[in-house]
Amino acid sequence: MKEIKAILDIYDQIDLSQRKLALATVVYVEGSAYRRPGARMLISDDGRWEGAISGGCLEGDALRKARQVILDGQSMVVRYDTMDDDANSLGIGLGCNGIIDVFIEPIDPTDETNPIALLRDFVQLRDQRVIATVYRSDPATRLSAGSRFVCTDNSVDAVPGWLLNDMEAVMDLGKPLTTTYLLEGGLVDMFIERIDTGIELVIFGAGYDTIPLTRLATEIGWQVTITEDCIAHLSPKRFPEATCVLYVDAQAVTQKISITDRTAAVLMSHNYKYDQAVLTNLLATIVPYVGVLGPRKRYEKMQNEWRNTGHHFSQQELDRVHSPIGLDLGAETPDEIALSILSEIKAFFSQRTGGFLKEKIGPIHERQLTPASETLV
Structure with missing residues (x-):
């Protein structure tokens, strides 16, 4: 999502009456590659580009190919075979040991169905x-x-x-x-x-440790909403990167925020009563991930109070709660804790365990779907 927005931003800055453009998209990968299918790179005829199709080793050649595509007005598919480290026919440094197909196409700004227009429609509709x-x-x-x-x-x-x-x-x-x-x-x-x-992060609490969490989340392209019931903590100057800063009571907060299957809620107000009220309301929504900052005993106390007051949540609903929040990184400072929290959220939505890659059996990246059989229509 962040890369798509960056491509759109650059596209809007270019004088299309003076410049011509092409879009390079990775459409196939066999073996290892730095970028996966769907990676994009916008290229102008004056050599400017945004996005990436590799770790930097293919961009120069793709730039040359894109200039030819722009000149001819005809798309092309370029195959980069990096399986043999010794056979460096491209004259560039390669080390991924994979085959990468890149589709390079000219962009017609007058065509309402051109790929840039489709990406813009996606960003606007979310x-x-x-x-x-x-x-x-x-x-x-x-x-x-x-x-x-x-x-x-x-x-x-x-x-x-x-x-x-x-x-x-x-x-x-x-x-x-x-x-x-x-x-x-x-x-x-x-x-x-x-x-x-991208993942939509909702942070309940606007304390000092919310600042690095907000900054890091927006840096990787997530939308961030910060909310609390103390307006004194919600100065926009403290959170210039946040998408939204919202002042609302704990009892009404779930009515004021949009919750989807890509929403991650993080409770870090350091106010026990506030966090408990918010969590009680969140468990009645479809939010797939809820993280609670603090020791395990704090969350256990909340569960005991629910039982004592007659609140009942199913095990499936409680399984959405991650407390203590974060991966076990040995984090101590607010910045390190932010890294731990975001790492767990990313692993959750990617359906990964967050372990060491060297201990992973098989390829790092999941392979694409098995190709469909050729279909005669």
């Missing part, structure tokens, strides 16, 4: 969507490279039947798919990806 991109095709299919189909939770309009099942599978699982379809007119190579909004 929905979850799947985009299927044709990156190579036989002419008789009548599907040109750069053609796209969009599927959202609310709409599958104009998505052909032969493509819909795969787009829905990507929507459900979140893993990208690069595959080939055999249509009546020939072959069509497609890249299907789901793009998601």
Whole structure:
């Protein structure tokens, strides 16, 4: 999400009457690579770019290829094979041991369906969507490279039947798919990806230790809302990076904030009664993650008080609570604690355990969906 916004910001700064642009997108990875399918890089004809398709080793060559795409007005697919460390035919430093396909296409600012326009629509609507991109095709299919189909939770309009099942599978699982379809007119190579909004962090409490948590969360592209029932703590000058600063009573707070399946709530007011009231209300919502700062005994005390007052929560509801919050990093300072908290939240939404990568069996990154069988339509 942060990279998409950065690309859009640069796009808006460019004088499109003077400059021409291309977009490079990683559409396939085999083996290891620094960036995964869906990584993007916006390139202008004067050599400026935003985003990245690698750790820095492919950008120079992609820039040269993009200039050719802009000059010809025709897209291309470039394959970078880094499997053999000794065969450095590109003349650049490579060390990922993988195969990377990059789709480079010219951008027509007058086309309302160009990829930049689709990304802008996504950012404005903040929905979850799947985009299927044709990156190579036989002419008789009548599907040109750069053609796209969009599927959202609310709409599958104009998505052909032969493509819909795969787009829905990507929507459900979140893993990208690069595959080939055999249509009546020939072959069509497609890249299907789901793009998601960033994590929406809601922090209950505006103390000193909230400042580094807010700063670090916004740095990695998350939206941050800070709320408390003490207006004296909520000066916007203390939290210039925050998306929203909200003054509201603990009993009404869940009515004032938007909660989705990408929301993480963190309770760190250091006020026991406030945190207990907020947590009681949060457990009645769909929020998937709730973290509570403080010792385990503090949360156990809350559970005892719920039982004594007749509040009942199912085990499934209580399993959403993470207390004490954070990964075991040995964090001591507010900045280190912020790192620990955000690391756990990221691991939670990525469905990872947060352990050492050297102890992980198999590849670091999950591979894409198994390619669909060629389909004759």
